[in-house]
Amino acid sequence: MKKYDVAIIGAGPAGIMASIIASRNGKRVVLIEKNHQVGRKLLSTGNGRCNLTNRNITMDRYHGATPAFIETVISQFDQYATMEFFQNLGLVLKEEDNGRIFPRTNQASSVVEILQQSLSRSNVDVLLESQVTGIERSAAWKISLANGRQVVSDQLIIATGGRAAHQLGSTGDGLYWSKKLGHSLTAIYAALVPIETVEQWPKDIQGVKVDARVWATSNNKKISEGAGDLLFTSYGVSGPAVMAQAGNIAPLLKTSQVVLHIDLFPDMTEGQLDQIVLHILQNSGKTTVKDSLVGLLPNSMITLILKFSGIGELKQAGAIPERKRLDIVRILKDITLTVSKLRPLKEAQVTSGGLNAEEINARSLQSKIVKGLYFAGEIIDVDGDSGGFNLQWAWSSGYVAGMLAK
Ligand SMILES: Cc1cc2nc3c(=O)[nH]c(=O)nc-3n(C[C@H](O)[C@H](O)[C@H](O)COP(=O)(O)OP(=O)(O)OC[C@H]3O[C@@H](n4cnc5c(N)ncnc54)[C@H](O)[C@@H]3O)c2cc1C
Numbered sequence: 226m227k228k229y230d231v232a233i234i235g236a237g238p239a240g241i242m243a244s245i246i247a248s249r250n251g252k253r254v255v256l257i258e259k260n261h262q263v264g265r266k267l268l269s270t271g272n273g274r275c276n277l278t279n280r281n282i283t284m285d286r287y288h289g290a291t292p293a294f295i296e297t298v299i300s301q302f303d304q305y306a307t308m309e310f311f312q313n314l315g316l317v318l319k320e321e322d323n324g325r326i327f328p329r330t331n332q333a334s335s336v337v338e339i340l341q342q343s344l345s346r347s348n349v350d351v352l353l354e355s356q357v358t359g360i361e362r363s364a365a366w367k368i369s370l371a372n373g374r375q376v377v378s379d380q381l382i383i384a385t386g387g388r389a390a391h392q393l394g395s396t397g398d399g400l401y402w403s404k405k406l407g408h409s410l411t412a413i414y415a416a417l418v419p420i421e422t423v424e425q426w427p428k429d430i431q432g433v434k435v436d437a438r439v440w441a442t443s444n445n446k447k448i449s450e451g452a453g454d455l456l457f458t459s460y461g462v463s464g465p466a467v468m469a470q471a472g473n474i475a476p477l478l479k480t481s482q483v484v485l486h487i488d489l490f491p492d493m494t495e496g497q498l499d500q501i502v503l504h505i506l507q508n509s510g511k512t513t514v515k516d517s518l519v520g521l522l523p524n525s526m527i528t529l530i531l532k533f534s535g536i537g538e539l540k541q542a543g544a545i546p547e548r549k550r551l552d553i554v555r556i557l558k559d560i561t562l563t564v565s566k567l568r569p570l571k572e573a574q575v576t577s578g579g580l581n582a583e584e585i586n587a588r589s590l591q592s593k594i595v596k597g598l599y600f601a602g603e604i605i606d607v608d609g610d611s612g613g614f615n616l617q618w619a620w621s622s623g624y625v626a627g628m629l630a631k
Contacts, residue, residue, distance in 0.1 A: 229255045229350070231629060232368055232378035234357050234399065236263035238616055239602025240384030241340050242623025247382075248347035252629065255376055256349050257368065259356035259394060263344065264337040266386070266393040270616065275333035277311070278304045278620070279613035280324035286614045288472055289411070289606040290582030295618075297587035302624035304617055314339045325613050352376070357385075360402050362595065380597045382626045387576025387603040388413060399604045400579065407594045409581045411606045415573035416472035417615075419463035420485070423563040427457040430525040438491035439466045441474055441564070443481045449473040452491060462562065469611050471567050472577045483564040489522075489557045499554045506550060509542035517542035522557075530556055575615050579606040589630035590622060601626035 231247050233240045236258035244256040256263070267275060282304045284292040302310075308318055308326060316339045317329040328335045344351055356371040360381065368376040383403060386395030400410055433456075440450040449470040456464040467485065474483050490498050502521070509517035515538040518527045531538050534552040536545065570576065582605055584593050590605075592598040601622040609615045 226375070226377055228365065229253045229376065229378040231255075231380045231382060232257060232366060232376050233382040233384055233627075234360075234368070235384035235386060235394075235602070236260070236351065236353075237384060237386050237395070237602060238264065238267055238340075238619035239386075239623035239626070240382070241344065242620050243382050243384060243599075243601050243627035244349045244351075245340075245343050245347050246624050246627030247629060248349050250628065254347075254349045255352060255378065256344065257352045257355050257357055257370070257376065259354065259371075261354050262337075263341060263351060263353070266390060266395065267337050267340075267616075268333050269390070269393060270333055271327065273333050274327050274331050275336045276325050276327055276613040276616070277318075277336060278307045278326045278617045280304060280320060280326060282614065282617055286610045286612070287618070288416070288577060288608050289579070294582045294585075294587045295607055298590065298625050299617065299621045301588075301628075302621045304613075306624075307617060307620045310620070311336070311339065314343055323612060357398065362406070362597070366597065380599065380629055382599040382601055383604060384601040384623065384626070385604055387579055387608075388570050389415060389417075389573040389576045389603070390571065392571060395576075395603070399600075403580055403592075403600070403604070406592075406598065408584050408592065411578040411581055412476070413570075413576055413578040414472065414475035415567050415570045416475070416577035416608045417468045417574035417611055418471045418570075418572055419458065419568040420461050420467050420471060420474070421565045421568060422461035422485070423565045426529060427461050427562070428459045430457045430523075430529060431459050433457045433523050433525060434464065435489055435523075435526075436491070437466050438488040439470070440486050441470050441483055442486065443477045443483050448477065448483070455487065460568070461565075465611050468574070471573075472608060474564060475567055475577065478564065478566065485562045485564060487560045487562070489526075489560070495554055495558050498557060499551065502550055502554055506542045506545050511541050511543065513539045514542045514545055515539070533560070574611070575608045576603055577608045579604050582606050588625075589628070590626040591630070599626040599629065 230252040248254045319329045359369045361367045366381040383399040385399030388397040437455040438452045453465040455466040
């Protein structure tokens, strides 16, 4: 039986990067993946466009392990190293708003194909449709596959991901094996996930997308804040403006009520917005208030806002008293929704929580508990904000684990 220097379980971004780096350093590498292709989840990233890193990587965009742990890993292979790595493979990149980096093709499949080509050039043995069912450590690592085969290696890198979007492969197997080997886990939640609300009215305007500022409060204290697209859905709210706050909200839901506040006009003060509404109403005379507001809000939202302000839709615009106009303005600047729960891990982009980083050496990502065992990617208790931060963690940690430093 062929014995490898290193076996890597999981061909997501972290496992692929670890394989390429280990192989470039002269190791005999096997990469084991249960899906029929490498990088299955990568194909779905960035709405199929793959936001592969961010020019502005800072530690405050990450959660879970300590900033020192995360920085020690990322500084060994940062966003500039990542961009250079892909450019050297022939992938042309482009930068969009807020430093987000994408392939110029706008296709995540370009990233996966480039990595596939690199894996074959590096002579990595890639075993597809090969689900690992168990790992065992004696003189070497023995890795059992569902198809009855066994793989033997001196060192092992587990890069099986967290538990988010498990329909794409990451079912948490690596977390289970690591626990059996003595590692502890931090609490696991869905992060970057849509939010369900107690109120049912988002269903009435489902599909409406707005550019908003959204902040969450618990016991009247602000716990998080976000901005950008907000999508109303049949169950509540989705989109970058709220999904990024799920990680902060999740731990509080058991003990307190969390309220989302939505500012539909974040680029204006209440006074500026009032001037606009006043102008519209004054110039609309006998037009119904509903018709007068069509240039301000999507149609279905007008009905809702008028209902919340207690104003009949058919009332003449010019007859709205100041008190009622100010009600409209206040609601547009702060509509509230009560969080009932987060959508399931299946719909999350990333897992908050994972392997306790205190039991992993930050310089090498080798286990402090089991020699010859390394970790990379989302399996570790590190999650980042939306914007390329999670893939940067996968590339950086894959690189560090792939170096197989002692
Ligand atoms: C819809 C969506 C969009 C996203 N968009 C972005 C984005 O644009 N930018 C960004 O930075 N992040 C994004 N993310 C997050 C990012 O994709 C993940 O953080 C990243 O893929 C984690 O990499 P990983 O290699 O650790 O794990 P994964 O990508 O989850 O890969 C783990 C691999 O291990 C395999 N595996 C698991 N168990 C076994 C087993 N028993 N045997 C064999 N193989 C196994 C799985 O099949 C899988 O291929 C997105 C996530 C989702 C779900």
